[in-house]
Amino acid sequence: MAESLAAMAAQTGTALAGLTVMFAMFQNYFPCELRNIIMECYEKLVNFVYPYIQITFPEFQGDGFRRSKAYSAIERYLNSNSTKQAKRLQAYVFDDCDAVVLSVANNEEVTDEFKGIKVWWTSSEHSPNKQSISFWPREDEKKYFRLTFYRKYRHRITAEYIKHVMEEGKAITVQERRRKLCTNKAGGGASGTGCGSRGGGIWSEVVFEHPATFATLAMDPIRKEQIVKDLMYFSKSEDYYKNVGKAWKRGYLLYGPPGTGKSTMIAAMANLLQYDVFDLELTAVENNTELRKLLINTTSKSIIVIEDIDCSIDVTAKRDDEDEEEDEEDAEQKNSVNEEKKKKKKKRSKVTLSGLLNTIDGLWSACPGERIIVFTTNHVEKLDKALIRRGRMDEHIELSYCGFEAFKILAKNYLEVDSHELFAKIRQLLNETEMSPADVADKLMRKSDGEDADGNLMRLIKALEEVQEKKKAAKLEEKEKIREMRVAIKL
Structure with missing residues (x-):
């Protein structure tokens, strides 16, 4: 048996050698x-x-x-x-x-x-072939x-x-x-795929587990109900959007002072609709082409978020013009400053306003499946009107300082109380002062096991009174400055 196997192996080797010689001659x-x-x-x-x-x-x-x-x-x-x-x-x-x-x-x-x-x-x-050059x-x-x-x-x-x-x-x-929270990588056009990434490594992801809901969101109940109805109608309107010839997407502009719940609103939207969240960091996007790649590699049933849009890139033509004029006027006096600005501009994202508009509202925006695009800003007046016009940002939602109705929701969430004898005092102070829902929530949150509702509400009242005193002091200081200016003018 062993001899027959050895003979067979020898014959096979001879045959392979012969084929190799024949192939060499053929070549x-x-x-x-x-x-x-x-x-x-x-x-x-x-x-x-x-x-x-x-x-x-x-x-x-x-x-x-x-x-x-x-x-x-x-x-x-x-x-x-x-x-x-x-x-x-x-x-x-x-x-x-x-x-x-x-x-x-x-x-x-x-x-x-x-x-x-x-x-x-x-x-x-x-x-x-790692030694070859490829443009793929x-x-x-x-x-x-x-x-x-x-x-x-x-x-x-x-x-x-x-x-x-x-x-x-x-x-x-x-x-x-499982719903995901995704963010784009710096230089998203780079290659590389793997577990826990989407779009060939363009997006990195984690599981989205934010607990916020519209039930716990501190804002005016009537406005809240309007937003929920708008979101639910959108999620069921595929045929309607197709019939009117529009891409199945909707834009929301969330604006207001810091701490008024813009990010929490986005989390509540995602939890209501069961959508993924794509947090788009524009400063990490190199150019318009990469921005289009990022959009194409998002999934349907998703919310595309650009937070602090006014700070992400220079998306206002007005601001760009002012920067250029200032550079020209101060060129002789601020050479060193201008050199530093030039260095920063080289590193700055090359995404343009027109590129951003085409991505969110042009041909490239018609990706299959429903998508919501959300911009947030603390300074809505800085944004280019073309960026936030109706049709791009269909709903403009102002999230302002905490009112009494929003406070009652926070009191229910944090203290589990629906009414209290101190509510009347808090209503008065909220009408006279400006405090964000985030600051109100911080005062209501229990810091130890021994705290009760009375203590937390008193802490909030004290904080509101301090804000009120600072506001009065600021007004007195302003009046004093005006009085001094008038005296100086008379002299």
Whole structure:
């Protein structure tokens, strides 16, 4: 037996050596045209007798901008149905849970069966030549799934099985979906994918677990109800938006002093609609092209947030003009300052106002699925009118200082009291002073186990009285300055 195996191995080695010599002669002595004709005939012959058909599903579509929905659905389907039979798996552990998530490793083959038809799936990744220069934006991320099946089942696989995989993958995604809070990476056009990232590494994500709801949101109840109705109507209006010829999106401008609940409002929106939140940091976006990539790689049922829009980039033409005039006027006196400004401008994001407008309201905004775009600002007067006009920012929501109705919600949340003898005094002080809901909440929050509602309410009253005294002192100081100016003018 051993001798026969050794003889067989020797014969196989001799045959391989002979084939190697023949291939070398073929490469060296046959003309290029003849080699091409022979290889073409060989490929046709192989295709004629080869009993299989292969379909490849790349991770990214042809433009390299957007992750393929087919790839994502197949990934979900295989992770759910094929990890039990795969011999090599990739394991991930997320921060939000102790469970280990398994997926099929690269170059691992798994089988599946559909109505008695056997198919093979392979997860692969293209390994580029690191010594070559490539202009493909995702050259090191060309992952793909390859489906192999018998030629005779072509129609049933293409017409039924692939549709089945897509539907199952989408259903698994919905079932396992955990809402995410995503933020863009600096230089988001850079490559790199992995667990816990979306859009090929453009977005980094964590589980969204903010507890805010409209029930706990401290604001006028009537205005709150209007906002909830508007959000719910939007989420159910796909057909309406299609009929009127508009992208299924809605813009909200939240403005008001710091601490008035703008970020909390966004969290309440996300929890109401069960949407993901994409926190877009414009200062980390290099240019308009990257901004479009970020938008394309957001998912449907999401809220795209740009907080402090007036501070993120120079989005007001007025402010840009003033900066340029000031630079020209002070060029001779402030050379060192101007040099520093030039250095900062080189590092500054090249996202333009027109680029931002086209992204949120132009052709690129018509991504499939519903989306809400939210801008927040402390200084609405600084924003360009084109940025916040109706149609872009459909709802303008002012979040102001704490009123008595908002206070009652906070008292219910923090102290579990609906009424109290001190409420009348607090109502009077709130009408005469300006304190943000965040500051009111801080005074109401229990700092130790021994505190009761009376003590917390008295602490709030004391704080309001201090604000009131400071306001009176500021008015007296202002009156004194005016009086001194009038005296100086008379003299």
